[in-house]
Amino acid sequence: xxxxxxxxxxxxxxxxxxxxxxxxxxxxxxxxxxxxxxxxxxxxxxxxxxxxxxxxxxxxxxxxxxxxxxxxxxxxxxxxxxxxxxxxxxxxxxxxxxxxxxxxxxxxxxxx
Amino acid sequence: xxxxxxxxxxxxxxxxxxxxxxxxxxxxxxxxxxxxxxxxxxxxxxxxxxxxxxxxxxxxxxxxxxxxxxxxxxxxxxxxxxxxxxxxxxxxxxxxxxxxxxxxxxxxxxxxxxx
Numbered sequence: 001x002x003x004x005x006x007x008x009x010x011x012x013x014x015x016x017x018x019x020x021x022x023x024x025x026x027x028x029x030x031x032x033x034x035x036x037x038x039x040x041x042x043x044x045x046x047x048x049x050x051x052x053x054x055x056x057x058x059x060x061x062x063x064x065x066x067x068x069x070x071x072x073x074x075x076x077x078x079x080x081x082x083x084x085x086x087x088x089x090x091x092x093x094x095x096x097x098x099x100x101x102x103x104x105x106x107x108x109x110x111x112x
Numbered sequence: 113x114x115x116x117x118x119x120x121x122x123x124x125x126x127x128x129x130x131x132x133x134x135x136x137x138x139x140x141x142x143x144x145x146x147x148x149x150x151x152x153x154x155x156x157x158x159x160x161x162x163x164x165x166x167x168x169x170x171x172x173x174x175x176x177x178x179x180x181x182x183x184x185x186x187x188x189x190x191x192x193x194x195x196x197x198x199x200x201x202x203x204x205x206x207x208x209x210x211x212x213x214x215x216x217x218x219x220x221x222x223x224x225x226x227x
Contacts, residue, residue, distance in 0.1 A: 034215075043116075043203050043218035044155065089154055098207075099145065099168060100216065102154040 012109045019077040021106045023090035028071060030092035034100060035064060035075045039086045047075070047088075077108075085110045114139070116206050116219035117186075124225045131191040131198070133222045137206030144187045145216060146179060149201045161187060194226045 013019050025033070031052035036044035050057045050064045050073075057064050063076040073090050087107050091100035117136040125131050137144050142163050147155040157171040161181040172179065176194075181187040191198055201223045205216040 036218075041220075043205075043220050045218070046215055049215070098143075098214065099157050099160055101157065102147075104154045 009104065010107045010109065012111065013080050015080060015082060015110055015112050017080055019080045019084070019108060019110075021075045021077075021088050021108065023073040023075075023103050023106075025071050025073060025090065025092050025103070027092060027094055027101075028068075029094045031095050032093040033064070033066060033073050034091045034093075035062075035073075036089045036091060036102075037084075037086045038089065038105070044089060080108075080110050082110045082112055084108060116204055116217050118202075118204050118219035118222050120222060121220060122223050122225070124227060125194045126227055127195055128193050131194050131224055131226075133189040133191075133202050133204075133224070134186045135189070135204030135206075135219060136186040137204075138208075138217055141206035141208050141217075143207045143209065143214075143216075144181050145205045145207075146187070146189050147203045147205065149203060149221070151200075155203060158189070191224075194224075196226050199224055199226045 034049045035047040037047050038044045048059045048062050048064050050066050055066050061078045065074045077084055085108055087105045089105045090103045093100050116138055119134050123131055144161045146158040148158055149155045159172050159179045160168040161179060163181055164183050176192045178190045201221045203218050203221045205218045207214045207216045
């Protein structure tokens with residue numbers, strides 16, 4: 001399943017499928033990006049980050065892709081599990097600013 | 113190693129009362145950030161503090177809101193004369209140092225309800 005960020009804030013997938021969550025950022029000067037996972041009633045939890053001099057970074061079951069040309073960031077989750085159900089936020093930082101700016105978020109719902 | 117601790121988890125205040133939200137950063141962390149989250153929305157930056165200093169308060173409302181991070185003790189976000197529009201989840205994050213690539217760790221948040 002695939003989301004288009006602000007225009008599709010909810011993504012529903014079946015357990016075992018791969019999920020793709022998209023994020024469009026607006027500041028071309030942003031040089032560091034982070035994906036956070038927020039479960040209901042909890043604070044955001046760091047998932048993975050990427051610097052602007054990279055276009056791909058892999059973690060455990062997650063991959064972040066960065067396309068600076070179109071200012072687009074995506075989070076790919078392999079073999080999605082029910083425990084992945086949460087709201088996912090992308091955040092960006094700009095050189096000289098230490099404060100991450102959050103996007104609106106996408107709700108991922110994983111059906112068993 | 114305990115994470116970022118926020119208290120209370122839930123706070124109910126009547127209009128016109130004061131709300132005090134506390135945040136104890138992770139051990140060894142001296143940088144604290146406060147965010148506000150409205151339902152179905154992302155986190156909005158409010159203020160960034162280091163010990164005894166406010167570094168960036170560009171996201172703080174001009175009136176009724178204040179924050180401090182004393183030399184000893186937790187960081188405090190104070191909201192005076194609360195109104196219904198202040199109802200939100202308030203999150204605190206801390207980091208070991210400042211820097212673009214520095215990870216910030218979030219607490220569980222304080223959910224403020226103004227009745």
